[in-house]
Structure formats: C-alpha cells, structure tokens
Amino acid sequence: xxxxxxxxxxxxxxxxxxxxxxxxxxxxxxxxxxxxxxxxxxxxxxxxxxxxxxxxxxxxxxxxxxxxxxxxxxxxxxxxxxxxxxxxxxxx
Amino acid sequence: xxxxxxxxxxxxxxxxxxxxxxxxxxxxxxxxxxxxxxxxxxxxxxxxxxxxxxxxxxxxxxxxxxxxxxxxxxxxxxxxxxxxxxxxxxxxxxxxxxxxxxxxxxxxxxxxxxxxxxxxxxxxxxxxxxxxxxxxxxxxxxxxxxxxxxxxxxxxxxxxxxxxxxxxxxxxxxxxxxxxxxxxxxxxxxxxxxxxxxxxxxxxxxxxxxxxxxxxxxxxxxxxxxxxxxxxxxxxxxxxxxxxxxxxxxxxxxxxxxxxxxxxxxxxxxxxxxxxxxxxxxxxxxxxxxxxxxxxxxxxxxxxxxxxxxxxxxxxxxxxxxxxxxxxxxxxxxxxxxxxxxxxxxxxxxxxxxxxxxxxxxxxxxxxxxxxxxxxxxxxxxxxxxxxxxxxxxxxxxxxxxxxxxxxxxxxxxxxxxxxxxxxxxxxxxxxxxxxxxxxxxxxxxxxxxxxxxxxxxxxxxxxxxxxxxxxxxxxxxxxxxxxxxxxxxxxxxxxxxxxxxxxxxxxxxxxxxxxxxxxxxxxxxxxxxxxxxxxxxxxxxxxxxxxxxxxxxxxxxxxxxxxxxxxxxxxxxxxxxxxxxxxxxxxxxxxxxxxxxxxxxxxxxxxxxxxxxxxxxxxxxx
Numbered sequence: 133x134x135x136x137x138x139x140x141x142x143x144x145x146x147x148x149x150x151x152x153x154x155x156x157x158x159x160x161x162x163x164x165x166x167x168x169x170x171x172x173x174x175x176x177x178x179x180x181x182x183x184x185x186x187x188x189x190x191x192x193x194x195x196x197x198x199x200x201x202x203x204x205x206x207x208x209x210x211x212x213x214x215x216x217x218x219x220x221x222x223x224x
Numbered sequence: 225x226x227x228x229x230x231x232x233x234x235x236x237x238x239x240x241x242x243x244x245x246x247x248x249x250x251x252x253x254x255x256x257x258x259x260x261x262x263x264x265x266x267x268x269x270x271x272x273x274x275x276x277x278x279x280x281x282x283x284x285x286x287x288x289x290x291x292x293x294x295x296x297x298x299x300x301x302x303x304x305x306x307x308x309x310x311x312x313x314x315x316x317x318x319x320x321x322x323x324x325x326x327x328x329x330x331x332x333x334x335x336x337x338x339x340x341x342x343x344x345x346x347x348x349x350x351x352x353x354x355x356x357x358x359x360x361x362x363x364x365x366x367x368x369x370x371x372x373x374x375x376x377x378x379x380x381x382x383x384x385x386x387x388x389x390x391x392x393x394x395x396x397x398x399x400x401x402x403x404x405x406x407x408x409x410x411x412x413x414x415x416x417x418x419x420x421x422x423x424x425x426x427x428x429x430x431x432x433x434x435x436x437x438x439x440x441x442x443x444x445x446x447x448x449x450x451x452x453x454x455x456x457x458x459x460x461x462x463x464x465x466x467x468x469x470x471x472x473x474x475x476x477x478x479x480x481x482x483x484x485x486x487x488x489x490x491x492x493x494x495x496x497x498x499x500x501x502x503x504x505x506x507x508x509x510x511x512x513x514x515x516x517x518x519x520x521x522x523x524x525x526x527x528x529x530x531x532x533x534x535x536x537x538x539x540x541x542x543x544x545x546x547x548x549x550x551x552x553x554x555x556x557x558x559x560x561x562x563x564x565x566x567x568x569x570x571x572x573x574x575x576x577x578x579x580x581x582x583x584x585x586x587x588x589x590x591x592x593x594x595x596x597x598x599x600x601x602x603x604x605x606x607x608x609x610x611x612x613x614x615x616x617x618x619x620x621x622x623x624x625x626x627x628x629x630x631x632x633x634x635x636x637x638x639x640x641x642x643x644x645x646x647x648x649x650x651x652x653x654x655x656x657x658x659x660x661x662x663x664x665x666x667x668x669x670x671x672x673x674x675x676x677x678x679x680x681x682x683x684x685x686x687x688x689x690x691x692x693x694x695x696x697x698x699x700x701x702x703x704x705x706x707x708x709x710x711x712x713x714x715x716x717x718x719x720x721x722x723x724x725x726x727x728x729x730x731x732x733x734x735x736x737x738x739x740x741x742x743x744x745x746x747x748x749x750x751x752x753x754x755x756x757x758x759x760x761x762x763x764x765x766x767x768x769x770x771x772x773x774x775x776x777x778x779x780x781x782x783x784x785x786x787x788x789x790x791x792x793x794x795x796x797x798x799x800x801x802x803x804x805x806x807x808x809x810x811x812x813x814x815x816x817x818x819x820x821x822x823x824x825x826x827x828x829x830x831x832x833x834x835x836x837x838x839x840x841x842x843x844x845x846x847x
Binding site for chain 1: 293294295329375431433434435443446450508509510511513514515516522536
C-alpha cells in the first residue's frame, strides 16, 4: 500500500534531530526504479529512540502501526493487510 | 545557520566550466520567497531584453521552494525557468517528483545555468560537489535510457535526474525538461534552451537534511495541514488521479474536441477514468516526495499495436489533449502517444495541440498527403499521431515545422490556416474549453507565459471553493455561475497571485487550489521552518510582486495589452455540446474587471505607479 511519499522518513528525522532528511531518520523507503513500488524499512536504531511515533501519524495511508509485541503477532498474521510494525517504546 | 532554505545557489557557467556560490540573503528570501519568485528576480537581473532564447546569453534556472524537501505536504515542487523560444517571453514552470527535495538536501536552493558547453555535457550534483561530465555517449538517448545510463554508474546512490530527450536536442520549441523520466517542466521550449546549452542532464544526489528553525511548531503545523489535505482531496486522487476530471469537462461542454470545433466528445467513454482504471492501470496511486494526495500510476497495454508497453503518470490534460482534441478515443494509442512524448521530451499539451491544428488543416484541404509525408491526418488516427510525435521530436518531414508550434506552422501552411492556430502569446491553449469554463479563458488570456492553465488554475466554476473563499477572492459568490462574468476578473487576478505564493513555497497546485493555498495556510509552516517573520499581507504581496515582474518582463519584450486575448474561435463560434452549448467566452467584461483589479494601465499594460510603489518595483516601470 505504500505510496513512496517519504513522510514517515521526514517525520522521524524531524522528531529525532529537528531536521528533515533521510540521513537523520530511522526509516528508509526504497522505491523501485522502474515501477515506483515501495515499502518502509525500519532500521535497528528505531528500537533505541525515544519518540512519539510521529512516523505513524504522518503516514497518509496508515500502513505504519505502533504496537507492542503482543499486538504485532496478530498484525503480521493478517493476510488482508500487512502493516509495518513500529515497536512502541515501552516494549523494546 | 540556515533554516528551511539551503541559503545559497550555484551559478554554473558552461562556457568555462566554472562554478560560483551565490549567498541568498534573508531580505531576498522575504521579498521573493523561493522557487518561482527567485527565478523571476534572477531572470530580470541576468537576461537582457531581446536576448535570443537559444543563445548562450539565456539563463536556465532550477529553484526549490521555501518549503521544498521538508515535512510540509506536497513539498516536492521545484520551479524551472528561462526565456522561452516558442513565445519570446519567460516561461517559469514547475515540477514534482524528487529532484527539488534532493537539490535542497544537497545544499542548494537553486542552480543558475549560464553559457553554452562546447560539447555535450551533463552535470552531477552530489551534495556540495558539482561536476561537469562528457555526455557525448548519452546524446541521442531518450529520457528512460538516459536515466538508466546515468544511474548505473553509481547504483547505490539515490538520484533524481532532469534531462532532455530528442526534442530538446533538436531544439524543438515544444521540447520540455523531463524529471524522473515522466514529469515535465518548461512549456514554451525550455527543453530546447537546455539543448542549446549542450546540456543533456543534471543528476542530483542529496544526502543531507534540511534544518528546521522550530521543529516542534513545524511538526504541529505540518500535521494540521496534512490532515486537512487528506480530508479534502485524498479520496478523489486515490481513485482516479487527476484524470477523473475529463468526464466532468465533457459534460460541461468544456472539452475542446477536434481542435475545439466541438466542445464535447462522443468518444469520451474511450478516454474515461473508468476505461483507464479497468483496462490499463496496474498499480495503486504513487506519490511524489512528501505527497499526501498521490495521483500517478503505472499502466500496461495488453494488446494491439503496443502490446506489452509499460508507462507511467497519466493526467486529465493528457486525456484531453491526445484524446478529444485529436478526436482519438482509442486508449491504447493515446497512452502510447503520451509515453512516447515523455521519452522524447516533448510537451504533452503543445504537441497534441499542434497535431490537432494540422488535422484541421488537413480536414479543410489546406494540407494534403503531399504535405504530410503521406500521412492521412484524419481525426482519431492514432498511428498517425504517434508517427507525428516522433517526426516532431526528430524534426523530420512535416515534423520539422510542427515542432515549432502552431504559430510558426500556420505561417508555413499559408493564409487561412492561422485562424485554426489556437494560442495565446504564441503558446498553445489547453483543451479545457473557455466556452465551457470562461474563467479559464481569462486565465489563458492573462497568463504571464502564454496560454497556461496553471497560472490562475481557477476552480470556483466547478464547486472547488466555499462561499467564504469566493467572497474573499471576488467579493461575490456569483463567480460560481459558469456562464456569468461578474467577479471573475477580480478572482483570477487574486488566484494568479496566490499561485505565485504556492509555487514559491514549493507545494503542489492540486493541494493549494483553495483552502490550503491562502496565505494564512502557509504561514505557520513557513515561519516555523525558516524563522523568518512575515505577515499574511506581506506573503500575498510577494505573490503579487512575482506576477507583476513576470508581466513587466513580457511587456519589455514587446507584448502589449492587445496580446491579452483569446483565439477568435472561443469568442465567436458557439459551443456545440455539453452544458455550454450555444455559449461563447465572455472575455471582454472579465478582462476589463481584471485590469481594474490589477491596477494596470489599459493602454500601456504596465502596473500603475501606485501599484509599483506598493510592490516596490518602481524601477521596472517606464517614466
């Protein structure tokens, strides 16, 4: 479902560093060079950050989901909708 | 430290391969905001009056908006401007995709390109480092091949490329600059300007970040703006991009058909959103950088002459121009024509408009097969349309003259043909017919770069604005009455100024068309991003200043108020179909009101002294 807009990347970097840019973000959204398909990828550093899940708030399609371990298994099992889990801080 | 802006431009001289850094002061930012505003001021300073657009003295500028590359919704936009060969006046367009954001993140607000390279050249902008490269082996490549060829040199880098195709290399006046392969900027032949400079491409990699003055406030401002953008526009874009609107134009009698001989198209079903979505679209909508209202898709042609062809990025304009305007209802042929245009770097408005002009000349016997290289230019002849696009880009046979647009083609085709050449200030009109949407007609007539629908982009005639918004821009809600004229002059002038602000900010017209395009809507984001204090009145004045500078630049090139008009067809020949049947475009009263709203002298066309003082441009006004 990802549109490739990079808003999660922007929101993450702004929350963590006060800047907008991939280099400051814990998320990458690679875009297919031919067809434009994309999907957010969470970097390991995401688990170490102290944020309020701004990436989730700014995803226009709500495909990022802030969740604890208990919820994530159910999310990943959902065949109709596969959100990208972002671990809530308390569950790290 | 710079906030929001990068704070500098690169002045690139192709003559001697030198690069200078131009610092951008806060006072300059406040007065011209960014993007289109920066370009207007720099063209004024750098390009002498009567400069040949295809000479080394012309200057080609790429400039990001104040908010480009940030969290602000749709902040992908980058303006591109130069003096245009087709019109002889400036053309400042803008484009989405990713290049604007990457340029800002590379540490540049703008690239100002001067001179002419001795041999084919391409530029790489790799953060702060700008390099010149030999493009001899890239010359001749289409936009897709070139994109791959440059990226494969450094496949791990995230790169966005602006380039010209064959049309730009061959100096077609309809050549555009293509960004990320399928996004076009620079109507009026800016692709030819780039070609005249022997500049094939600019590849940008920006790995840095844009510092924000007050991140907390900016985050909150962007959140509110984004939420509203989704409420207002997401669903329509998600379902049918911008191409869904083509059916509405048809019903309204605002769809120029067969070179605007008709105003509704009997073949509308063939070029509708339903046909595209059900038979061709193979992916969900995709977004440009920071876009919350995604509108582009990939399509696949599964049968026919172009079986297995894949392309991207359709919009209503494409459907209108290659479809109704050329009498073509075969979507296979239409999609291929659009994709071919993108690959060859030719304008998907002016190219089909010029083809439609040739088709009408053929219909009326002005052109015969002897003149057309044997092509039967009958309405809806898709294969002939596709052949003509290639001929125009390569400037072969009849394509040589057609590649210069309708005005030059009419001169060649002879007396009687000029009345079918639909243009304003030498730029081809768009297929949204002014008899069905009169305010668009006024927008074409007053556009600062020739018949451009995005200068005013008025949407009040099709329920795009609330009563309060209409009252604000026109002082009356009567502007929503499509075939009336009261208030429309005032409204179009106001919207032209607002569009300048939006273009200077670097946001998308699809988002800033109404509520989110008023000056107050930008302020919280602009101030918290840049730290620059500005009032809504000053922001609006900056937009008005930009438009007036563009206006004065046109007058200095020799245009007069007599050029603020429309082709006779829209004014004298009644619409033949749709709701507008029997109507003509009431340009005169709208134009009179527009001049009053602008405070322009109706004889000289210049802003009054009073207006010039208000906008701090008295140095541009003749004594």
